Amino acid sequence: MKRFSFHKLLLIILTGLYGYGTSYAQQSPYFSIFDLFEKTPEKGEGAVIIHQSESIKMLVGTRIDSDNVDVVNGKTYLKTIGYRVQIYSGNEQRKSKEHAEKLQDQLRKMYPDIQTYVTYYAPFWKLHAGNYRSFEEASQMLRILRQDFPQIKNEIYIVEDEIRLQLD
DSSP, rough: HHHHHHHHHHHHHHHHHHHHHHHHHHOOOOOOHHHHHOOOTTTTTTOOOOOOHHHHHHHHHOOOOOOOOOETTTTTEEEEEEEEEEEEEEHHHHHHHHHHHHHHHHHHHOTTSEEEEEEHHHHHHHEEEEESSSSSHHHHHHHHHHHGGGGGGOOOEEEEEEEEEEEO
C-alpha cells in the first residue's frame, strides 16, 4: 500500500511540475530548467540554489557546432552511429548501379518519408534505407521491406552505419 501511494504522490508532483513549467515557459521567452528550480518557493516549500557559471547556464539548450552536425538544404542533421536496412548489394558494374537506382525509385514511391542511399564501395553498389537509432526500429522496417519485396527478401538485412538524425 505504501508503494502505491508513493507512486501516486510522485505522479501528482511531476504532473504539477510539468503544468507549472509549461505555463512558466509560455510567460518567459528565455525559460530553462534552471528557472524552474530557482523559482521563489511558496510557504512550506524548500528552495533550490544552483551555483554555476553564467556561461554554463547560457549553453543549456543551445546547439554547438561540431564535426557531427551537417546542414543540408537548410535542415540540421546530427551524424551518429545507428542502423540502416540494406536492400541491395551487387558487384556487376553497370547492372548493379541501375538495379540499385531502380529499387530506390520504387522505395521512394512506396515510402516517401524514408531516406534512401545508393552508394558505391568498390566493387559493390548498395542501397540502404532509413536512419534508425536502435536495432529494434530497423527490425520493424526490415520486416515490412521483406514483405514488400519478396523476390529479394533474403538479400535484405540490417547494417550498422553512420546515420543522420534531423535536429530541426
